[in-house]
Amino acid sequence: MLATKGLKYSYDSKVALDFPDIECQRGESWLLLGQSGSGKTTLLHVLGGLRTPRNGKVFIADTDLHALSAAKMDRFRGKNIGIIFQDAHFLKALTVEENLALAQQLAGHPVSKKRIITLLERLNIGDKLNSKTTELSQGEQQRVAIARALINKPAVILADEPTSALDDVNCNEVVKLLETQAKEENAVLLIVTHDGRLKDLFPNKIYLGDNKK
Amino acid sequence: MNILSLAWKNLTSNALSMLLSLVLFALGVGLISLLLLLNRQVDEKFDKNLADIDLVIGAKGSPLQMILCNMYHIDAPTGNISIKAARPFMNPKHPLIKMAIPLSLGDSYKGYRVVGTTYELPDSLYNGILAVGTLWKNDMDVTIGAAVAEDLNLKMGDTFFSSHGLMDDDMHIHDEGQHFKVVGIFAPGGTVLDQLILTTPQSIWKVHNHEEEPPPPLEGEAGHDHGHDHAGHDHSHDHEHDLTEVAPEERKALIDEVDKEITSLLIRYKSKTNWRALSLGRNINENTDMQAALPSYEMNRLFTMMGAGEQLLRMIALIIFFVSGLSIFISLFKSLRERKTELALMRVMGASRAKLFSLVILEGLLLAVIGYLIGIVLSHIGMELLAGVMKDSYRYTFTGWTFMKEEIYLLFGALAIGFIAALIPAIQASRTDISETLSKG
Numbered sequence: 001m002l003a004t005k006g007l008k009y010s011y012d013s014k015v016a017l018d019f020p021d022i023e024c025q026r027g028e029s030w031l032l033l034g035q036s037g038s039g040k041t042t043l044l045h046v047l048g049g050l051r052t053p054r055n056g057k058v059f060i061a062d063t064d065l066h067a068l069s070a071a072k073m074d075r076f077r078g079k080n081i082g083i084i085f086q087d088a089h090f091l092k093a094l095t096v097e098e099n100l101a102l103a104q105q106l107a108g109h110p111v112s113k114k115r116i117i118t119l120l121e122r123l124n125i126g127d128k129l130n131s132k133t134t135e136l137s138q139g140e141q142q143r144v145a146i147a148r149a150l151i152n153k154p155a156v157i158l159a160d161e162p163t164s165a166l167d168d169v170n171c172n173e174v175v176k177l178l179e180t181q182a183k184e185e186n187a188v189l190l191i192v193t194h195d196g197r198l199k200d201l202f203p204n205k206i207y208l209g210d211n212k213k
Numbered sequence: 214m215n216i217l218s219l220a221w222k223n224l225t226s227n228a229l230s231m232l233l234s235l236v237l238f239a240l241g242v243g244l245i246s247l248l249l250l251l252n253r254q255v256d257e258k259f260d261k262n263l264a265d266i267d268l269v270i271g272a273k274g275s276p277l278q279m280i281l282c283n284m285y286h287i288d289a290p291t292g293n294i295s296i297k298a299a300r301p302f303m304n305p306k307h308p309l310i311k312m313a314i315p316l317s318l319g320d321s322y323k324g325y326r327v328v329g330t331t332y333e334l335p336d337s338l339y340n341g342i343l344a345v346g347t348l349w350k351n352d353m354d355v356t357i358g359a360a361v362a363e364d365l366n367l368k369m370g371d372t373f374f375s376s377h378g379l380m381d382d383d384m385h386i387h388d389e390g391q392h393f394k395v396v397g398i399f400a401p402g403g404t405v406l407d408q409l410i411l412t413t414p415q416s417i418w419k420v421h422n423h424e425e426e427p428p429p430p431l432e433g434e435a436g437h438d439h440g441h442d443h444a445g446h447d448h449s450h451d452h453e454h455d456l457t458e459v460a461p462e463e464r465k466a467l468i469d470e471v472d473k474e475i476t477s478l479l480i481r482y483k484s485k486t487n488w489r490a491l492s493l494g495r496n497i498n499e500n501t502d503m504q505a506a507l508p509s510y511e512m513n514r515l516f517t518m519m520g521a522g523e524q525l526l527r528m529i530a531l532i533i534f535f536v537s538g539l540s541i542f543i544s545l546f547k548s549l550r551e552r553k554t555e556l557a558l559m560r561v562m563g564a565s566r567a568k569l570f571s572l573v574i575l576e577g578l579l580l581a582v583i584g585y586l587i588g589i590v591l592s593h594i595g596m597e598l599l600a601g602v603m604k605d606s607y608r609y610t611f612t613g614w615t616f617m618k619e620e621i622y623l624l625f626g627a628l629a630i631g632f633i634a635a636l637i638p639a640i641q642a643s644r645t646d647i648s649e650t651l652s653k654g
Contacts (some may be wrong), residue, residue, distance in 0.1 A: 002220065041652055045648040045652070050561065050651070051648045070565070070566065071565045074560060074563055074565045075563055075565070077561065078563015079340075079561075079563065083561050089554045089558045090558070091219075091223075091558070091559070093219075093225070094222060098222075101562075102219065105215075106562040106563040106568070108563065139480035148562070
């Protein structure tokens with residue numbers, strides 16, 4: 001479902017990053033662990049088609065991601081990859097509902113208000129439909145970000161340090177929601193983190209760098 | 214949520230910082246549009262009122278003043294000329310002159326000028342059509358323009374006293390004399406006729422008779438005048454005989470009043486290209502106590518003088534227009550820096566580079582269209598306000614509720630500015646590096 005082969009990345013002339021091959025199946029949840037500077041976020045961006053690797057391939061739902069043209073890649077990303085960032089970013093001019101509707105539209109799907117409401121309710125923020133994203137707490141924002149990542153039923157959900165800005169209670173809740181919802185949508189969930197709180201929650205782990213424990 | 218409504222929401226959520234560009238843009242558009250409106254309407258008024266008059270003959274003074282007074286009725290007369298001196302030009306058999314319309318000015322009613330003249334003025338010059346009643350027949354009968362009737366609420370059979378001069382001045386009302394009586398009202402024609410009160414020249418004399426009895430002409434002087442006429446043109450006493458025979462009733466009565474005065478003659482040539490017609494004015498200026506002036510020449514002179522000011526205003530408007538374009542550019546650029554993450558996010562959600570490009574372009578165009586609309590509304594309101602002021606001072610009617618095709622061109626200009634201003638920010642937006650932007654968090 002999500003697989004990589006011989007991925008290498010280099011920033012200009014600096015040290016090249018060598019990534020281990022990955023293979024994840026639908027419905028599985030994975031942790032991607034590593035020291036800061038080990039290239040976790042870089043790998044996530046390569047997997048999400050936000051960066052181009054120097055060597056190697058990324059397969060998502062049997063599509064060679066980096067063989068796509070730029071515009072096709074954008075469209076493919078919108079449809080098949082949900083990305084959650086460390087800080088939840090939104091279009092500030094829009095409400096929660098409009099942000100999610102935009103995600104549907106940019107992916108080329110029709111807007112389904114029903115889908116938006118169901119998702120928000122599953123994430124326990126059904127009452128925030130018409131709120132501006134700036135009015136939400138951080139925990140709520142991260143949940144809306146999860147909703148946005150899930151909205152188009154992607155094959156892969158990539159989460160970059162989704163819990164680092166959250167307290168313990170919120171952290172637990174958000175991760176659990178993320179895991180159950182990803183499973184419900186039958187998507188691969190890959191969480192990049194150095195958050196020790198998550199280590200014991202996931203059996204599948206990938207280590208980056210020499211820090212293999 | 215299409216891209217247009219997204220652009221709209223981006224603008225409205227950022228309204229305050231866009232306000233300055235918007236106001237500037239509206240100001241630029243408004244000023245240009247106002248100038249166009251004003252220019253168009255002034256030109257139209259002056260053109261229409263030129264009425265194919267080739268020459269104006271009146272008392273010596275400023276030729277421009279004479280034209281403004283006798284054709285546009287916005288200035289005081291330069292003085293009077295004696296009928297004796299004017300009479301050769303009123304000869305229907307004059308080889309060069311097709312029409313000579315006498316004007317007798319000097320009185321007004323509530324700011325509207327009373328003009329003593331012949332039927333040729335409404336008939337041949339301004340194509341006046343009667344809405345009701347008849348043309349004036351007897352002395353003290355008046356036929357009034359549409360604007361006069363409407364503004365002063367005058368109806369058929371109404372009577373009034375005139376006052377001296379063009380000012381509405383209670384001190385000089387001729388209330389001890391006879392009063393005028395409305396016998397006809399013209400339909401509106403968009404010419405100066407709309408704001409005139411027409412009567413016989415004799416009526417004007419009647420009103421003024423009690424205050425200024427014209428002195429009987431001295432023998433020597435009369436001969437002198439006549440000599441000059443003779444030198445300039447081939448008029449003899451024989452012709453004068455014909456004249457009284459052929460001239461219409463009303464003019465005949467006028468021509469015989471050799472000791473009376475009129476203000477001016479409006480002349481139309483038989484042929485505009487006859488070289489003798491072209492030198493007629495110069496002859497009058499050199500050889501008589503009267504003055505002749507070419508309306509087209511004088512008006513051109515006036516427009517050239519006003520043109521400098523207008524050009525300056527136009528330059529200022531253009532500068533404001535371009536500064537507003539710059540301001541749109543700056544505010545889009547600034548908002549883009551703040552929205553970099555949002556743009557990267559849109560890419561993550563599946564938006565292509567082209568989509569981001571068109572989003573920013575659309576924001577620029579939207580700003581331009583809104584600014585344009587505000588500007589156009591402002592200019593038309595401004596024109597309407599200005600029309601009120603001009604009506605009070607010149608009795609000319611202008612309006613803000615007319616639209617021109619130039620305003621469409623202005624829209625294209627506005628769109629072009631909006632597009633150009635948004636171009637660089639749009640390119641910048643389409644080049645947003647998603648990964649870098651989002652890594653920074």
